[in-house]
Amino acid sequence: MTLNFRKKTFKGGVHPAEQKTITENLPFEVMPIPKQIIVPLTQHLGKPAIPLVKKGSEVKAGEIIAERHGFISAPIHSPVSGKVIKIAVDSNVNGFPKDAIVIQTNGINELVTFPSLNPDEVTPEEIRERTKDAGVVGQGGAAFPTYVKLTLPEGKHLDVVILNGCECEPYLTRDYRLMIERTDDVLSGLMLIMKALGVTKGVVGIEDNKPEAVAKLKKAAKKYTSISVETLKTKYPQGAEKMLIKAVTGKEVPPGKLPFDAGVSIQNIRTAISIYDAVVKGEPQISAALTVSGGGINQPKNLIVPIGTPLSEVLDFCGGVKENAVKVIAGGPMMGVAQYDFSAPIMKATSGILVLTEEEVSDHDETPCLRCGMCVDVCPLNLLPTKLARVSQLERFEDAEQLAITVCMECGTCTYTCPANIPLVQWIRLGKQRVLAIQKERNIAVNA
């Protein structure tokens, strides 16, 4: 054993109040199937799935109801048995109105599954195909179709698969509970990912604020010679891909490049579980695992929820919302999306629902920038947030582009830190969208 006094990490970052004690010791509960569910056709990055059912169709749980459309897309399976009552536009927890299949449940619980595959004998191609067919998407937030990430582009070589056990967002304990409750499945899932990509080295990267999970994983990892567990310093955004790669391998993924380019594949803990469930149990991805927490919810829980379940049902199942709640967020408090409509459905990649009180989100007044440089100090990507926000505000998009605004991953570390309470990342987000649009136009003009 080598003595390691300095925990592995990256430069910059912040330490928001963790708030994980609220739910970290609560085992997952399975939520009952609601009477009606709304299954959005876009639960992944890429093109919407195309419905295979129409109004009046009878569907069984696990049955495919919408098929993949294009390379970057994912099929969707019915989370429940019942009848399609309509296909209509509905808003979802990402805040955008999208087409969705609305299903009236019939109370019958028969699950249509794929044939089970033996994890020791399964081929890389079979793993990819099953992941594709089961509609597995990345559950770290972006919901990128997982089979694409299991397909190594030609000419690339990977050294290591890193399983992202950081869960650096405050409040969320989903991945933590999975690592505790399904330790072996997490590692089996990792082995399947390694097999699909032809990689012989797997690492679980985990922050040092989760000693119990570290201990369990280390114990379970003894079975595998190719898997190791790396304890990393607890710091937001340790779970961001580039930060995790830096901490584990020491490599910096250049702007505009992917983890693949650094010889690394990163997968989320729950994605590994979904791959395991799809391959070994033959289950399509029809449920979300999530943490319901915050000072504004009566009974915080870790939950397994059928996708398509309306927010309101989840909140009711958790004892309802307290009167002092002011904000409901899908995801974590640093990067999650504020909700305005409680009928919005839970999606495949929903990792948490937070109900926060005034005290938890309280802000003070914005003052002019004092040029303290704290945002520059904490930016994990070494950008100049105050400068980027300023040029965005002034609509100086050429300057914004020159200052690499498109590199920003919108982690929110700058806004979190700013003593002047300037909405830095919000301005940057705005400027970044404009710069991306300008770049797109320019490319079209060049290619025309």
Added chain:
Amino acid sequence: METTTANPTYKLELSTSPHVHSRWSTKQAMWLVVLALLPAVISALLFFGAYQLVILLVSVGFCLVTELVIKRIRNRKIIIEDGSAVITGLLLGLILPPNFSLSSTAIGAVFAIAIGKEVFGGLGYNIFNPALAGRAFLQAAFPVAITTWSKPNFAVDTVTSATPLAAFKYDKVATQLQPMMFGNVAGSIGETSALAILIGGIFLIAVGVVNYRVPLAAVLGMVIFGGLFWLIDPVKYPSPFFQIFAGGFLFGAFFMATDWVTSPITSKGMWIYGICISLIVVMIRLFGGLPEGVMYAILIMNALVPTINRSTRPTIFGGAK
């Protein structure tokens, strides 16, 4: 932030992420600076007597009144409680001689806020440290009064009413380090006690208000440049340690050069800024007409901050080194 009533039962706030904040505020940081200045204020009262409190109160009072009046004239929101004018007042008072006249103090305070800060647009937009701008004005307006030093209380015989820097520059008398450490030497109200300054300065670094880079760079710069001349001729030039503890160097390094608004935002910039301040201080002290050069050194570097920021953009993560 908008409120929605789409859900009849609840009123929800909508905004984009992040939804939580560190709770750092401008106001909090400013009052921590005021707190950090208290040891220097106490040492001032101890070594130079109760009159110093009157100078400080006049300075703070006129800073506050000037800010109020100008905000009113410019028809801007009055945010006096942010404490920034209190800091300017305290800083200005602490770098004046102990027997300075109250009317001159008031003039300096008005200049510091009006010309040093508000004409640029107020807090956050000023180029020069307002307190130093006020002091520079007083230096020009009252050149004799501002260089007339009184004896501290508990002064031992060897300490004359010349400051250690003046004693060295004109008479080649090196003051011992120990009194300079505690503060019973002649000098500006709050600048003489290295101990009091270090307590406050290290406190500010520990709570995260001040970035360690600027003061550390300044001290290192003094060791390097002061040390260089000392090694060349130890009789003609003072030791770098004498230079660190003498005059306004430590006060400048910890409380003036670290002013958020007028110092660089990049880490490389902070190092350059701190080291260059020391270089200029050494040049003025050893070769200039004045025994002390901290004020001009910081003001000159203030002017260079935008240039420093522009030329020290950090390398983007994963970018070419």
